[in-house]
Amino acid sequence: MGPYLLRRFMIMIPTLFAISIASFVLIQLPPGDYVTTLIAQYSAQGDQLDAARIQALEQRYGIGEPMIVQYWKWISGILFHLDFGESFAWGKPVSELLAERLPLTIAMSIGTLLFIWAVSFPIGIYSALRQYSVGDYVFTLIGFIGLATPNFLIALVLMYLGMQYFGTGAGGLLSPEWQGAPWNLGKLLDLLGHLWVPLLVWGTAGTAGMIRILRSNLLDEIRKPYVTAARARGVSETKLTLKYPLRVALNPFFSTIGWVLASLIAADAIVSKVLNLPTMGPLLLDSLKSQDMYLAGSIILISATLTVIGTLISDLLLGWLDPRVRLGAR
Template sequence: MLSYIARRLAFMVPTLILISIVSFVIIQLPPGDYLTTLVAQLSAQGETIEAGQLEALKQRYGLGESVFVQYTKWISAILLEGDFGQSFEWGRPVADLLSQRIGLTVVLALSTLLLTWVIAFPIGVYSAVKQYSPGDYVATTVGFLGLAIPNFMIALALMYLGFRLFGLSVGGLFSPQFVDSGWNLGKLLDLIGHLWVPMIVLGTAGTAGLIRILRANLLDELRKPYVVAARARGMPERRLLIKYPLRVALNPFISTVGWILPALVSGEIIVSQVLSLPTTGPLLLSALTSQDMYLAGSIILIVSVLTVIGTLLSDIALAWLDPRVRLRTK
């Protein structure tokens, strides 16, 4: 097990280096940079920017130099000083902007993951054990609906029902009086009260998909010879289910832990916009649109690093759960 973990850690280093390079190159692909966009916008509004200020920004971030020089300055500042650069659009350090959003993004991602597991696990097991029963048909129908209905449509429906029936302000993660306040018990409870809507919306498709995967995997395991032999020897059905086939069928639950964060950031930007969520998704979209390269590159880098770490943890848990994973790599 330790050798497996050591190999996975060794693979992480070049992976993170490549991620940082690719992240920086991708945001450099559009023509021009933020300063040219800023000058064009100011010109359209009849305003100008001083040449000295423009030149100072170019020299500080190497905007007039090669991509390699810009990348070297960017990654060196991050590693040596923890400085992610300055957001041109917001006029603030990138670290300050990210500190306000990364934490809430991770909390929402983990909450959505737990909700997905809590719902998908019992339904998937029941649907496989009671194949072709009325409950199985209901679960299958609900699963297909969850996969077919767009998440933003579910978000709009829940917002309407929450406001219409319960008088709740379901947009965002905080009530207006708690948005700018410091953390206390009241703000924490308010966050919990607002968290359920985005959790349900973001977890719908994932829950439906996991139900179908768990059902298919468990049905496949239940038909294998070792299960038939154990049943023939008189092993109780519940013990047989938990000890052998269910343990193998759980692999998709563990292996998808590292995917929840990038899916939340990149795949659910529309939902975040609809629900006014203060997460990194809308911030990344705004940064890419305005070519705010240091903000966009930092978000992509941090989310990618967290994804690699999450994937490492899920691989370790998967190797512990299923010995075939670690034995296959020897």
């Protein structure tokens, strides 16, 4: 396991370096820059930016310098000082904006992952062991509906039902009376009362897909010759299913950690907008629209880093669960 772990760490370093370059280049590709966007906004309002202020902004943020110079200023600040730069639009350090939203985003990602596992694990096993039963058809139908329905539409439906029948909105994570209040048991319970909505919305498609994957993998395993031979030797069905076929079929559960940890940052920005959630998705969307390059680049870099870290965790768990993964190189 040691050589396998070392090999995975060695792959991570150049991967993150390449991702940082790609992130910075991508946000520089659209024509114009933050100053150009700001001038256009003032012009739309009938105002004009002072030439001295434009020059000051360009000097402050290094706009107009070669891209490689701007990249080195940005990445060296992150590596040596944990300085992600200054947000143009917000007028504050990017690190402060990340500190406000990143912990909640990661917590929501982990909560969504646990929700997907808790729901799809028993349903996937039941559907595989009771193939073509009434329950299997019902769960299959629900799964297809979950895969076909956009997450933002589910969020809108839940918000409508909450306002129509319960007199409360499903958006946000706290009720208006708890906004700005110190943390106590009441505020924690109010948070938990709102938290199930985004978890349900984000977990719907992932749960539906995971049920189908687990069902398919388990059906494939229980039909293999080693299972037939074990059944002929009189091994009980429970032990026969849980000891080997289920262990192999669980590989997708661990291999999805990589994309789940980062999926909420960019993939569900629209859902966060609809539900008014203070996560990283809306922040990334706004930064891309305003060409706030340091903020957008930092969020993209962190999202990619979480994906790489999640993939590493997935590989380690798969190596522990399935010896064929960690011994494959031999």
